[in-house]
Amino acid sequence: MSYIQRGTRTFKRVNLALFAGGFSTFAILWGTQPLLPDFAQEFHISPAVSSLSLSSTTIALSISLLIAGSLSEVFGRKSIMTIALFTSSILSILTAFTPNFHLLILSRILQGIALAGLPAVAMAYLGEEIEGKSLGMAMGLYISGNSIGGMAGRIISGILTDYFSWHVALIGVGIISLLASFVFWLILPKSTHFTPQKLAIKKLAFSLFSQFKEPGLIYLFIIGFLLMGSFVSLYNYIGFELIKPPYSLSQTLVGFIFIVYLVGTFSSTWMGMLADQHGKKKILQLSLVILLVGACITLNTHLWIKILGIAIFTYGFFAGHSIASGWVGKAATHDKAQAASLYLFFYYAGSSIGGTASGTMYSQFGWHGVVYMIAILAIVSIGISIRLGIMANRKIKLSTIKGLKHSS
Numbered sequence: 001m002s003y004i005q006r007g008t009r010t011f012k013r014v015n016l017a018l019f020a021g022g023f024s025t026f027a028i029l030w031g032t033q034p035l036l037p038d039f040a041q042e043f044h045i046s047p048a049v050s051s052l053s054l055s056s057t058t059i060a061l062s063i064s065l066l067i068a069g070s071l072s073e074v075f076g077r078k079s080i081m082t083i084a085l086f087t088s089s090i091l092s093i094l095t096a097f098t099p100n101f102h103l104l105i106l107s108r109i110l111q112g113i114a115l116a117g118l119p120a121v122a123m124a125y126l127g128e129e130i131e132g133k134s135l136g137m138a139m140g141l142y143i144s145g146n147s148i149g150g151m152a153g154r155i156i157s158g159i160l161t162d163y164f165s166w167h168v169a170l171i172g173v174g175i176i177s178l179l180a181s182f183v184f185w186l187i188l189p190k191s192t193h194f195t196p197q198k199l200a201i202k203k204l205a206f207s208l209f210s211q212f213k214e215p216g217l218i219y220l221f222i223i224g225f226l227l228m229g230s231f232v233s234l235y236n237y238i239g240f241e242l243i244k245p246p247y248s249l250s251q252t253l254v255g256f257i258f259i260v261y262l263v264g265t266f267s268s269t270w271m272g273m274l275a276d277q278h279g280k281k282k283i284l285q286l287s288l289v290i291l292l293v294g295a296c297i298t299l300n301t302h303l304w305i306k307i308l309g310i311a312i313f314t315y316g317f318f319a320g321h322s323i324a325s326g327w328v329g330k331a332a333t334h335d336k337a338q339a340a341s342l343y344l345f346f347y348y349a350g351s352s353i354g355g356t357a358s359g360t361m362y363s364q365f366g367w368h369g370v371v372y373m374i375a376i377l378a379i380v381s382i383g384i385s386i387r388l389g390i391m392a393n394r395k396i397k398l399s400t401i402k403g404l405k406h407s408s
Contacts, residue, residue: 003131010189014129015141017188018122022145024085024180025118027153028092028111029057031173034158034239034255035166042166043101048359051236055352056105058232060112061119062348065341068116073338077125077191084117085181092174096167123325123340129191133276139326140272144265147318151261152176158255217339219388223284223324224347226381227291229354230374231317234295236355237362237370238310247303260311264318271319272326281389284323288385291316292378295371320381321347 004011032039032053040050072080088111095107122142130138153173160169235258242249242257249257267287275283294316297309328343354377361369 004129004134011130011134011138013187013189014126015138017184018126018142019145019148020180020183021081021085021118021122021188022142023149023152024089024177024184025115026146026149027156027173027180028088028177029061029115029153030054030150030235031092031153031157031170032057032108033235034154034251034258035161035169036236037239037243038161038166038251039101039104045101046359046363047237047240048356048363051355051359053101053104053108054232054236055355057108057112057115058348058355059352060109061116062345062352064113064116065119065344065348066338068121068341070338070341072117072121072124077121077128078188080117081121081125081188082181082185084114084121085184086178087117088114089174089178089181092177093171096170096174119340119344121340123328123344125191127330127340129189135330136272136276136323136326137269140269140322143268143272143318143322143325147261147264147268147314149180151258151264154258154261155255158251158258162250162252162255216388216391217328217342219384219391220324220328221343221346223381223384223388224321224343225350226377226384227288227317227320227324227350228347229350229357230291230295230377230381232351232355233358233361233370233374233377234298234310234313237358237367238298240362241367242303246301257307257310260307260314263311263315267315267319268322272322275323275326280323280327281385284320284327285382285385285389287316287319287323288378288382289316291320292375292382295374295378299368299371 004014036050039053040047068080091111091114098104098107126138156172157169160172239254242254271283271287291313294309294313297312298306300306325343328339358370358373361373
């Protein structure tokens with residue numbers, strides 16, 4: 001069976017389906033983020049506690065990814081992703097009817113478990129079905145669906161909350177996600193390069209932990225952790241910053257701030273293509289520097305300059321995530337869905353830990369505390385990416401030397 005190439009009809013179907021799947025998943029996941037101030041007010045809790053409505057979902061998601069990735073090695077890629085999308089969409093609608101914060105957290109945990117079926121499996125699907133020269137663009141398009149879903153979820157929930165309530169907002173996001181799930185189910189082609197394994201728990205566990213023997217993968221896992229810790233730190237608390245003086249913006253206007261996600265849609269695809277052409281390590285390092293610069297710009301008190309900083313930060317984040325996630329599929333030597341699930345485990349663990357830790361920083365030091373934390377995480381990421389680049393160069397040299405010896 002040949003691999004799917006860029007420009008073909010099948011390539012377009014794959015990308016449209018995974019765009020819809022990513023849209024649904026991340027609209028549900030991030031749709032509660034602009035609602036944190038409303039949760040804090042209605043349930044009489046602090047900003048850090050209200051962030052648990054998001055952190056609880058991402059930590060449940062990160063743990064469940066390890067299981068979902070392994071199950072897809074047995075039951076197939078499309079079936080696991082389809083079940084995940086429909087289940088999470090229905091749960092999103094049901095969550096709207098929770099009467100207290102404790103049940104809200106429980107509902108969000110269940111959503112996190114259900115959502116796990118798409119992200120790691122989608123990365124493995126692309127790694128298996130798309131030819132190498134087209135993978136960067138395909139992964140970028142998939143990530144762009146994630147970014148638009150996250151943006152749409154935030155904007156829709158912000159508007160519906162302003163005009164109705166957060167309950168109506170969650171119902172609206174759930175219905176839209178359900179429609180996207182039908183699109184995914186109808187048009188995604190079945191896997192042609194997937195070979196199912198028998199359900200052997202010991203074997204699956206052994207292969208999962210054997211991924212840590214590859215140092216390059218470990219560095220990518222850490223970069224994913226730090227990237228997402230930075231990202232959720234900024235977006236969790238920018239709403240708190242903008243609804244209070246001197247800005248005093250409404251929930252609708254704060255929701256529209258997330259339209260800068262369109263920058264991430266462009267950057268994930270464009271920088272993914274540049275990574276295919278100029279090498280992953282260079283473009284990854286550039287992306288991390290852009291993220292750091294954008295975060296620092298948000299310290300400016302002028303609203304439009306602050307928004308510009310958010311846009312630059314978002315550009316760097318989605319570019320970095322697109323490149324790092326695509327790199328995982330190539331760095332893994334076996335069980336690519338498990339490698340992808342491990343990357344996303346660290347990625348969403350970074351969201352849970354970073355989102356709560358930055359809430360403490362925000363309570364103690366205000367917006368400056370959040371940006372200082374992001375700057376530290378970004379600088380560490382840049383250092384690790386440099387180390388990853390050195391390791392990649394060594395591997396290329398060693399493989400070249402081995403090739404020359406073999407040919408002689």
